Amino acid sequence: MLKILAIPKGEPEGNSCQYMLYREMEHQGCVVEDYRTVNPFKNKYDIIHIHWPELFANGKTLFHVLKKSSRFLRVLNSQKRKNAKIIWTCHDVISHYGQYPAIEKWLMKRFIKMVDAITVPLTSSYAYACHYFPELEEKPYTVIPTGHYIGIYPNETGQAEARKKLNLPEKAQIIGLIGNISEYKGIYELLDAFDKTEHSDTFLLLAGIPNTVNIKKDVEKAASADQRIKIYWGHIPNAKLQLYLNASDVIVLPFRKINNSGSLYLALSFNKQVLVPDFPQMLEVKKEYAPDHVHTYSKGKLTATDLTRLLGQVKC
Numbered sequence: 577m578l579k580i581l582a583i584p585k586g587e588p589e590g591n592s593c594q595y596m597l598y599r600e601m602e603h604q605g606c607v608v609e610d611y612r613t614v615n616p617f618k619n620k621y622d623i624i625h626i627h628w629p630e631l632f633a634n635g636k637t638l639f640h641v642l643k644k645s646s647r648f649l650r651v652l653n654s655q656k657r658k659n660a661k662i663i664w665t666c667h668d669v670i671s672h673y674g675q676y677p678a679i680e681k682w683l684m685k686r687f688i689k690m691v692d693a694i695t696v697p698l699t700s701s702y703a704y705a706c707h708y709f710p711e712l713e714e715k716p717y718t719v720i721p722t723g724h725y726i727g728i729y730p731n732e733t734g735q736a737e738a739r740k741k742l743n744l745p746e747k748a749q750i751i752g753l754i755g756n757i758s759e760y761k762g763i764y765e766l767l768d769a770f771d772k773t774e775h776s777d778t779f780l781l782l783a784g785i786p787n788t789v790n791i792k793k794d795v796e797k798a799a800s801a802d803q804r805i806k807i808y809w810g811h812i813p814n815a816k817l818q819l820y821l822n823a824s825d826v827i828v829l830p831f832r833k834i835n836n837s838g839s840l841y842l843a844l845s846f847n848k849q850v851l852v853p854d855f856p857q858m859l860e861v862k863k864e865y866a867p868d869h870v871h872t873y874s875k876g877k878l879t880a881t882d883l884t885r886l887l888g889q890v891k892c
Contacts, residue, residue: 578606581621581655583629583648585610592728592814593838594627616651624655624662629687630671633680641676645683652690661692665720666701667836669708672760673787684709691715697722697836700856704835721865722836725845731818738823742781744806749887750779752824752848754812755839757795758787762830765878767798769830770805772880778887783808783820821846825890830878834858844869851886853878 580601585608586594598608609619632648635641652662664687671680688709693716696702702719706712739746751770757763763782770780786792786809799805812820821827827843828851835857843850844866852858853875862870871889873882 578622579620580606580608580623580625581611581614581616581619581660582608583611583624583626585612592725593722596723596728611651617654620658621655621660624652624660626662626664626687627667629664630668630680630684633677633683634671634673634675638676638679641679645679649683649686649690652687656690662690664688664691664694666694666696666705669705669835672758688712688715693717695720698857698860700860701835704857722838722841725842729817729842729845730815731822731846733818733822735822738819741819742806742808742823744779744781744823745777748777748779749775749890750781750824750826751883751887752781752783752820752827753829754781754817754820754824754827755784755842756787757782757784757791759791760832760834761839762832762878763791763795765830765832766828767795767805769878769880769883771798771802773883774880775884776804778804778884780805781808781820781824782806784812785810817842818846821848824848826851826886828878828883828886831855831858840870849886849890851878851882 582594582598584594585598586592602608629648632645633641635644656662674680688711694705694712695718696705697720699719702717733741736746744750753761753763753766766780782795782805786795792809795807799807808820821843826849829837829839831837831853834855840850840852840858840861847869849869849871851871851873854872855875858870858872862872871886873879
């Protein structure tokens with residue numbers, strides 16, 4: 577019986593990807609404990625499974641970051657001495673927010689030395705990770721595709737009903753960005769491109785939590801100047817995801833950089849047409865899993881033409 581320390585284990589109302597993974601592993605007889613709820617120094621594990629090590633370099637204060645990153649490395653050292661294997665599932669290679677880049681660089685250098693093997697969601701993700709960390713080429717790796725979310729989240733509300741509940745025009749064409757509203761997801765690029773669209777019946781639906789106070793202010797300023805922009809701030813419970821996704825005709829994810837995207841798989845699980853930049857990882861998802869649903873534009877600059885072209889294809 578394998579005993580696994582998950583960093584983190586996930587939860588149904590949070591990151592359900594990890595929750596689903598470990599639920600299935602437990603069904604197969606593994607014991608999975610959450611780093612956040614146990615004392616990892618006292619226990620012995622067979623596998624330490626880490627998802628986002630770079631997040632240990634983010635925090636409210638420098639002191640907090642130094643404390644939690646040092647503790648994380650001490651836990652790994654302690655478990656290595658007990659013969660645990662350290663596995664990294666490489667969702668991202670660097671933090672999206674980079675609060676303390678020097679600490680993150682220090683942390684990742686020491687972390688990678690202790691890693692025994694890595695898993696990646698895409699072949700192109702492995703190349704991307706090795707570009708940042710060449711020492712990963714010496715580690716064994718395997719590709720484990722990200723699972724879908726079909727049947728995980730409720731999906732019984734049709735488009736007409738969803739729009740009625742959100743007070744959106746029934747006949748409009750709606751572009752959606754749902755989840756974490758942040759710079760790395762290209763919120764400013766999306767606002768700029770949408771501002772140049774000319775159709776009065778084209779709307780932009782933004783639902784989720786703004787990453788910073790400035791983003792919140794800037795989005796609200798744009799919405800006050802353009803009544804076609806509709807904002808729904810706040811955490812989205814699992815049961816309400818369907819409202820925002822099904823109200824949208826298309827989902828646009830104008831990432832500035834990306835290695836893998838849960839938002840993309842979520843949108844595809846709701847049978848949405850999705851527009852993403854043509855990074856190798858996004859092209860691989862398009863080719864391997866969703867050639868008719870993933871649409872790409874030249875990375876670097878989203879344009880109004882990209883938006884209207886996709887809406888025209890969906891309308892047809």
